[in-house]
Amino acid sequence: MSRMTPFSSPLLLGFDxxxxxLERIAKASDGYPPYNIERIRANTTRGTGDRLRITVAVAGFADDELDVTTEENQLIIRGRQAEADDREYLHRGIAARQFQRxxxxxxxxxxLxxxxxxxxxxxxxxxxxxxRMVKKINISVPD
Known part of the structure; x- marks a missing residue:
């Protein structure tokens, strides 16, 4: 028996x-690190569209411990802290935790x-x- 999905309709072409x-988004449910997404409206008359800002809480990470890349319509943010062997903790509440968001x-x-x-x-x-693009498709009629 095959699985029916909302995108298996013959009217939705190319939505696979x-x-x-959507399946990838459902799997990414880890809440660390916390983040905000905000819309920044430009006060211009050119109509260049909205800007977005993603702000990720990365306290304790230096810029060389963070990596921001794009790959196949994905923005990937990785953080990896190096363990300091010369420190002796009496209590450690701030973990050196790596992440990928x-x-x-x-x-x-x-x-940008x-x-x-x-x-x-x-x-x-x-x-x-x-x-907005409107493209006229010519219909050919064989002789």
């Missing part, structure tokens, strides 16, 4: 990648910049307004 993306980006989203300040990693994204 979206189904895989993945955000799925829509087509056209561009990563990343900045680390006061333990917060801010990543700015641009979402340009989509261009």
């Amino acid at each position: 990648t979206m189904e895989k993306t 993945v955000f799925v980006l829509a087509d056209g989203i561009q990563v 910049a990343a900045e680390l300040r006061n333990g917060l990693l801010s990543i700015d994204l641009a979402r340009p307004e989509p261009q």
Whole structure:
């Protein structure tokens, strides 16, 4: 028996990648590190679209311990702290925990910049307004 999904309709052509993306999102349920996503509205008359900012709490991580990459419409943020062997902890409540946080980006989203300040990693994204395209398809009639 085959599995029926919402994207298996014959009217939804080419949406099989979206189904895989939704499955990937469902698997990424770890809450560490916490993050915010905010919309930053530009006060311009050019209509360049909204900007987004993802802010991730990465207290204790230096910039060389963080890695921000994009791969196949995904924004991947990795953090890996090196263990300091010369320290002797009486109590350790702040763990040197590595993490990977993945955000799925829509087509056209561009990563503009990343900045680390006061333990917060801010990543700015641009979402340009989509261009409306109407294309006439010629119908050929064989002789």
